[in-house]
Amino acid sequence: MGTILIKSATIVNEGKQYIADLFIQNGLIVQIAPSLNVAADREINAEGLHLLPGCIDDQVHFREPGLTYKGDIASESRAAVAGGITSFMEMPNTVPNTLTQELLENKYQLASQKSLANYSFYMGVSNDNLDEVLQTDQKNVCGVKVFMGSSTGNMLVDDPKTLERLFNESPMLIAAHCEDEATIKSNLNHYKQLLGNNIPLRLHPRIRSTEACYLSSSMAVELAKKNGTRLHVLHISTAKEVSLFKSELLLADKKITAEACVHHLWFLEEDYQTKGNLIKWNPAIKKAEDRDAILQAVLDGTIDVIATDHAPHTSEEKAKPYLEAPSGGPLVQHALPAMLELVHQKKLTIEQVAEKMAHNPAICFQVEKRGFIREGFWADLVLVDLDSPWKVSKENILYKCGWSPFEGETFQAKITHTIVSGNLIWADGKIQSNQTGKRLSFER
Missing domain, CATH: 3.20.20.140 (Metal-dependent hydrolases)
Structure with a gap:
């Protein structure tokens, strides 16, 4: 599991938006700060993108x-x-x-x-x-x-x-x-x-x-x-x-x-x-x-x-x-x-x-350490370009059944990156890794 540094993202979390860097190590969000200068296996330039949990x-x-x-x-x-x-x-x-x-x-x-x-x-x-x-x-x-x-x-x-x-x-x-x-x-x-x-x-x-x-x-x-x-x-x-x-x-x-x-x-x-x-x-x-x-x-x-x-x-x-x-x-x-x-x-x-x-x-x-962008939580994250229109079509539908009720719809926002438990799984319109996710645990 490699390290990831996300630079200059507009973080959307707990009712607020702010621009910051975020560092991921061993599957977890280790640090969030206005500017981070750390070495990482992968760096993602997220300027202009919104980072959501x-x-x-x-x-x-x-x-x-x-x-x-x-x-x-x-x-x-x-x-x-x-x-x-x-x-x-x-x-x-x-x-x-x-x-x-x-x-x-x-x-x-x-x-x-x-x-x-x-x-x-x-x-x-x-x-x-x-x-x-x-x-x-x-x-x-x-x-x-x-x-x-x-x-x-x-x-x-x-x-x-x-x-x-x-x-x-x-x-x-x-x-x-x-x-x-x-x-x-x-x-x-x-x-x-x-x-x-x-x-x-x-x-x-x-x-x-x-x-x-x-x-x-x-x-x-x-x-x-x-x-x-x-x-x-x-x-x-x-x-x-x-x-x-x-x-x-x-x-x-x-x-x-x-x-x-x-x-x-x-x-x-x-x-x-x-x-x-x-x-x-x-x-x-x-x-x-x-x-x-x-x-x-x-x-x-x-x-x-x-x-x-x-x-x-x-x-x-x-x-x-x-x-x-x-x-x-x-x-x-x-x-x-x-x-x-x-x-x-x-x-x-x-x-x-x-x-x-x-x-x-x-x-x-009561999901344990997920659902929020917080230090110490699992790095489950999605980067979104809010102004990148795309049209739902048979060519980009990934469901096994091959159809969607949204076919023909144009959406303004595009998912650019998805990180699951610290692994970059989706980027550039394709699957980047076959690393499996984790079983959820619950604080009960």
Whole structure:
């Protein structure tokens, strides 16, 4: 592991911007100062560039094992570091579902050999594996994941007794996908009676409705308050849900937190007309007032984290009729550029992007020595040129599935360098090293 000296970067960290040099040794940020004169194996001239802490994405689906024709740990982590995401937390709905400690550890072994980014994996919850879940080591696993709505395989948890016991006994963070299954089924049956199987995509947000989201989110919040549970509700998609997360507490003191995803901050249901199934997600993209309320909740601190819910599918799968096409899409390569586009549009500040995509995930999950640009912390860093326009195209998409909902979009900001645990992994538009990332650890 070589030393790196970054010169004259505009550092964006903890609500401030300032120009400084930064020295990396043994994977760590050793020194930050206005001017450093030290010998280094590699020197990066960062004049005119902004240096942000590497993004920590708390919700991705990298599809390995079992679904690797869509994506895998190597391909998707490569796309992630190209997009300035230096750490990810991956979901358990792979094949087989990650429902045992052995299967969980198998994924860590795969990542140790394949992932260019730092990594952690959620333990999955089903209706009948709670004893296994409670064995999870909270110091080296990011959390447990519960699907309180439709999911893959045996991962829909709809048994009230299981949910009650999970929220009562889990010592670690519970990340929840909240959509009420009974409401979704009722809505779907209603439209099937009217239209048969020829349901148009535009009805997706009516089937996976605001009511379905709110019923499930409010139940999760109620269970968490009752049991004192550490709850993190994923991908808020409605204005109505925002009220559930109002709090006067500092983030580090919150027991209940929430996440917004890039697609719910960018797209509107009108975009189904042009993007089709490429923007079919669960929860669904909804109305302009929902998007605006989510953004406002991000700005005022009601919603704590911005993530991706990266979930690649093949173009062939996405080309199927609405009822057959899977939900989800690839986002890790384009999430940070998209949020920096909102900076150009003056909807966010660059300091807020660093807060919501790096600082706050680190605080929420109590990630050890990551998420901030501080001496003594791991060197997870991304250099950005805010004024280097580029267009998303098939030629520069790195996802294994080969497509992006942002294809054709021109972003003003370009990722120029990504450093993961002190190793320069991405620069000059290409991968520079196959050095793998590290397993995340947690201060719990």
